[in-house]
Amino acid sequence: MNGPAGQRLGLAPIPDGSVNLRMLRRTLAVELAYRPGGLLAAKIHLKHVSVITTEGYANRPGGSQSRFLAEVGKEEEKRNLAIVTEEWKNARAGIKPSGPGARDLLDFFQSVDGQLDDALRTAPNVITNDQQVRGMLMKRAKTLHLGTANYCWFADPAKALCLKLAGTPTADRPLIGMCDSARCPQATHHPRHRPVWEKTVEQNKVFIRMLGRGQKAERTCLEAELARAERVIADIDAASRGPTVAAGMED
Template sequence: MATTEGYAARPGGHQAAFLAEVQAEEEAEHTRLTAAAYESYRQRELPSGRGTRDLIAAFRAVDEELAAHETQHPVLTDDRRLERLLKTRAETLHVGAANYCWFTDPKRALCLTLAGTPDATEPLIGMCDSARCPQATHHPQHRQTWADQAKNTQEVFLGNPRLAPLERRRAQDAYDRAMRIVDAIDAASTGLNSEGTDSGQ
């Protein structure tokens, strides 16, 4: 279908409708994930990573708007209003395999800096170095990915006695970094660390 419509150049056909449905589902999922992150914040289960401070500041602004609204209209506050308040932040969310990217400023996106494309309108999520990017956060659902990386690095590389010294050093660095992120996620999710704690350096 996509190939046929591509040749026929039929705007508004099934392909366009399908892409619109996909985009709508992505937007709904990003809103759901942002609302879940906000609810975790309300429960003092904080994210970790360099983007934490900005995310918490955005959530506090939502708190203030909700509080002001409840004072004026105590009966009218509902989940739909919360979703509307979180919409702007949800629109910046890009989901990575092991982190969230809150893409609010292209010039602060490490992936774009490394790629030499600071004016791009979307992050290069596949190039994300979430341990160093100031717009990335790690949440409890990302813990297993980092724990698995640490375990695999330890078993496959550090457990190999024939590994060259330089490769062993690289593997050790990768293991240490993954474990720092795991520890930061654990500390943040229990409220033990301060906001904005760097989880990857």
């Protein structure tokens, strides 16, 4: 394994010194756990107090681990629905999203309002309840992924800029770490994201002041980042002005 053949196969070299079984605990756990009755055998051999520890140690999905992941998924679904509901109410109050995906999100909210209006005209004596509204918003909530400085509405993988940049256009989840929310057509910015962009502006200004005269390439790059962040902030402010503020400005 330590020779050329092992290196060619990508095998990890055996370290110098004595070899003992403790070095192979994880490998042994994985090998045991995937055999019939192996999870219990691995728990006993590794002297774990709980089988949950063994499941995580062996990286074996199932049992308590799968139940935990299911609970996490439910909580994320509830959180996303609450966010979409809040943004729908904000849009109705005149506090609108900004960013490349804002128009699409507003169109969706308008379609929800249209369905509510149709229901009211069809059955004027029936009061629309929150459950009906949540049902209409759930479809969009399922596409929501939270970024540090934006919301990603991953409705169409073919439109996701991050997947295009990564060369994985058929992936079923966005690559949030590669998100360029100022350009992606499925990204939106909201007032709650403003502090993040403000921090970006402050940091870029500090970095620009620290540059020497000869660092022209770095200055150009940072100035472009600064201009983008300032533009995002301006768009957030313009879109989030409620009807009262807007009316006051017109006067």
